[in-house]
Amino acid sequence: MSTLAAVSPGMQVELAPEQREAQRIFRGWVDEHVVPHAERWDRDGAIDRSLIDELRRRRWLGAPVAAEAGGGGMDLVTYGLLTEELGRGCSSVRSLLTVHDMAALSVARWGSPELRDEMLAPLARGEVLGALGLSEPNVGSDAARVETVARKQGDGYVLDGHKKWMTFGQVADCFLVLAQLEGAATAFLVPTDAPGFSRSAQEPPAGTRASLLAELHLDGCAVAARHRLGRVGFGFSHVISSALDHGRYSVAWGSVGIAQACLEACLDYTAERRQGGKLLREHQLVQQMLTEMIANSRAARLLCCRAGHLRRTGDPGATAETMIAKYFASRTATAAARDAIQLHGANGLTDAYPVGRYLRDSLVTEIIEGSTQIQQISIPLMVPADL
Amino acid sequence: MDDRKQKIKLFLSRFFRNHDLAHDEDIFALGFVNSLLAMQLVQFVEKEFGVTVEDDDLDLDNFRSIDAIDRLVEGKLAPTP
Known part of the structure; x- marks a missing residue:
């Protein structure tokens, strides 16, 4: 499957048709199987175990592991789109893919031949979590x-x-x-x-x-x-570091999903609720908040796409670009969630709307796989890829 | 070989700005080498020279200088008997 292609003389930043199609499938599946249950899972403190079976059946656990190793062999931008959609529906489900794929990819990259023989294929197929x-x-x-x-x-x-x-x-x-x-x-x-x-x-x-x-x-x-x-002695510097590098990529895309969910919730809410004799979306300060959400979620998605493209090509600058994407996307998610609650008013703080969950989940993205502050002290020491 | 060393130097120079890195200079002694650079170095070597860094290659001495990285790549590219 091809991904973003650089086309001389300019740079093409649109998804390929097959990526658009994959995105449509992911979105439809999440809307049907994740979104309707996410509030209950959040309340109960557990996703349905049957969902894990379904993710396994769809080959979405181990999706980025090479097909030769038994994995899904999914291109990394398409994988990002999957991660975004899962993150839009439920951050807990997204986090399952994050940690599973970190472990599977680590075995693929750093496992001994004996360990790969024993564990890689079952991990790559999601049979072993x-x-x-x-x-x-x-x-x-x-x-x-x-x-x-x-x-x-x-x-x-x-x-x-x-x-x-x-x-x-x-x-x-x-x-x-x-x-x-x-x-x-x-x-x-x-x-x-x-x-x-x-x-x-x-x-x-x-x-x-x-x-x-x-x-x-x-x-x-x-x-x-x-x-x-x-x-x-190389467990952190190489094994865990490359696992965290993948984790940041996953969390970055998942954060875009949260920001997108906030935006969609706010577009719906501000189109139906009236204050001061007109719809919320007709108030200029509301429009300003929506614009921030739209612009920043798009910017975050583009950073993720670029990181994905560089990861696909094995560019050594991909680690820095991924870190930048995670930094920006996770902050975008929390800002969007905060604004989403503000736009929902007191309703936003009740279980009747999902934006409270989005805020709680977004806060996690600024802590895991290197906190915002760790990114702030690391990014200046990294060398990103050339634009 | 000089071309290879030049590529390695160019890559490392992006991390050590305003410092003319000598081929035998110990980059770990210069500071600024953290786990992220260590990992990027592996990615660079693999991408730039089309080799796979194996477990046994994970030795700080293999990444200590431009000369050391060049020797590592040369060894990886050499035909096996």
């Missing part, structure tokens, strides 16, 4: 300094530590875990049937409430040597 095992009670942004430790034992490794905030940790089958091995950050793929592994459900937080968060308890958790990803 993957998730991240990075954050800890005392470790968030400073992720390289995790306190979980690993030690060599016989032919394998034993891990001890405590992980927290694991998205879809209640249902994942394996986790990409970072631990200190002889003082050097090293990555492992830890299956949930490993001896010494246990998990406990966390209370749903304020945002992405339906993402089935869990804490992981690694108490002498034994994994085979083949379950180490990358070399000792």
Whole structure:
């Protein structure tokens, strides 16, 4: 499937026809299967498990993994469009794809041949669910300094530590875990049937409430040597960093989805509610807020498209462009959600409208995969691709 | 080979502005090398020279200088016996 094509002498920034068609399919599916249930999932603190089966059946878990490896082989802009649509419907569902694909792509890129033989195809097909095992009670942004430790034992490794905030940790089958091995950050793929592994459900937080968060308890958790990803000491700098790079791409697109959802909610609301003898949308200050939402959500989407194009071509500037896209899109989402509540007035703070959920979910996008502040201190040190 | 070193230098120079990087200069000693640059370096080597950086290549010494990166690429491109 082709993606955005640079056409001499100018640059074409329109989606290809097949991408438009894919977008139409994603949008229709989300409108039918996600949007009608998202409020309930948010309230209950859990998505329906049957939805995971449906995502698997559609080959949307593992969609960006190469087809040769058993994945969907979806081009990265189309994958972005899928992520946007899921994010528009329900950020918790979007976050399932985020963490699963981070784990699957990490095994594809950094797994040993033995681990790839064992795990890649099931992950790429979504038959085995993957998730991240990075954050800890005392470790968030400073992720390289995790306190979980690993030690060599016989032919394998034993891990001890405590992980927290694991998205879809209640249902994942394996986790990409970072631990200190002889003082050097090293990555492992830890299956949930490993001896010494246990998990406990966390209370749903304020945002992405339906993402089935869990804490992981690694108490002498034994994994085979083949379950180490990358070399000792390169677990953060290469394995986790590239996983987070993908995660930022996913969160950026998901944030565009939230901004788009806010815009659509506001276009509907301001077209039906009257104040001062006219529709809200006829008030100039309301028009100003709508314009901000329209312009910024489009700008965020274009940044995501560009990041996707560069990722597809393997451009080393893609990491910086992805970071910029995530930074801008997540801030756009929170700004749009704040304005959406303002436009809805007191109604926006009730369960009768989805904009309160959009705000809570948008706040999460400014924290995960590198907070806004981490992006602010990282982007100036990065070198983006040439425009 | 000089062309390859020139490409490596051009890429690295974008990170080390206003500094004429010598071919044997230790980029880690200059600072500013964080995990993101380390990852971008791998992506650059793979994209620019059409090689795959394997686990065994993940050694800081392979990325320490223009000369070191050039040696890594040369080794990857050499026909295997």
